[in-house]
Amino acid sequence: MAVDLSMPVLVVDDYQTMIRIIRNLLNQLGFKNIEEAKDGRQALEKLNGGKFGLVISDWNMEPMTGFELLQQVRASDKLKDTPFIMVTAESKTENVIAAKKAGVNNYIVKPFNAETLKGKLKAVLGEF
């Protein structure tokens, strides 16, 4: 089944520049419905208020980190099946393993390139 490129994608990062980079890359790949949040708490509010086909989140944010957001999403009956990709500078193996145990679908370490993002999107969502 083809990926619905009109599905809402939530990009979560406390750096507007990184949101802009991911938004532009997603636009280039054909995703047109992109929303943004500046931390885990704001992201959770948006997720609970709508239906998103994908979450792309940074880890290191305050007051709620991306890891906490992932845990909250997986603990929620409504949100638990939402695909979740972590995009972060947290590159220690313990971080990757913790995120995998918490249910992350894929993990991108910063800095990354367009091909890496595209590859992970395909791995999580399927071909598009």
Place this chain on the structure above:
Amino acid sequence: MAAAEAALKIRMAMEQLKATGVRERPLVEVLDLSHQMADAMTAFFGSLDKSIIGEFRYLADFIQQARDEISGLQANDIKDTRLPGASTELDAVVRDTERATESIMSEAEKLMNIEATDLVAYKADVDAAMMRIFEACSFQDLTGQRVTKVIAMLRHIEDRVTKFADALGVTDSAQQETAEEARKRELLLNGPAVNGPATSQDDIDALFA
């Protein structure tokens, strides 16, 4: 004469005087006992002075050395000039970097949205945008200089503090973890690794394969 020995001699002399009654003793004997007490006390205070003076001299030297080291630390210079200076430079680095990033990204976004119907106009637009991107990249020269200044300031502070700690034999006491440190540890907030990612993307991909 040791302090204990002097004290014993004085006590014995006093007890002897009390036991026999000072009024009944011949003046010569009382004077003799007084001399013994005076000798004992002189010896006692002599020995006391030597050991205590030595201790006080050591303490005075140590305090003087500490004062010299504190003065050498130039704590006011660090607090009033160097740390605020470093902070100002780093603020400027963040500001310059943000400004340059904004310029570069705006130009890149404009390029992505240019209609390539007229190739001559398109080439002119691309060339102009590229020149503005090159200009924006000049921030690296300034930020490099600013960061170099901050590194020099931090090295100066490190040097002063190290000398101070070495001179006074300062050792670190055990510190209790703050709530913020505990939160960072629990949520694995390590921040970026210094020399590239701690785990490569390929190794991460292997964990998800």
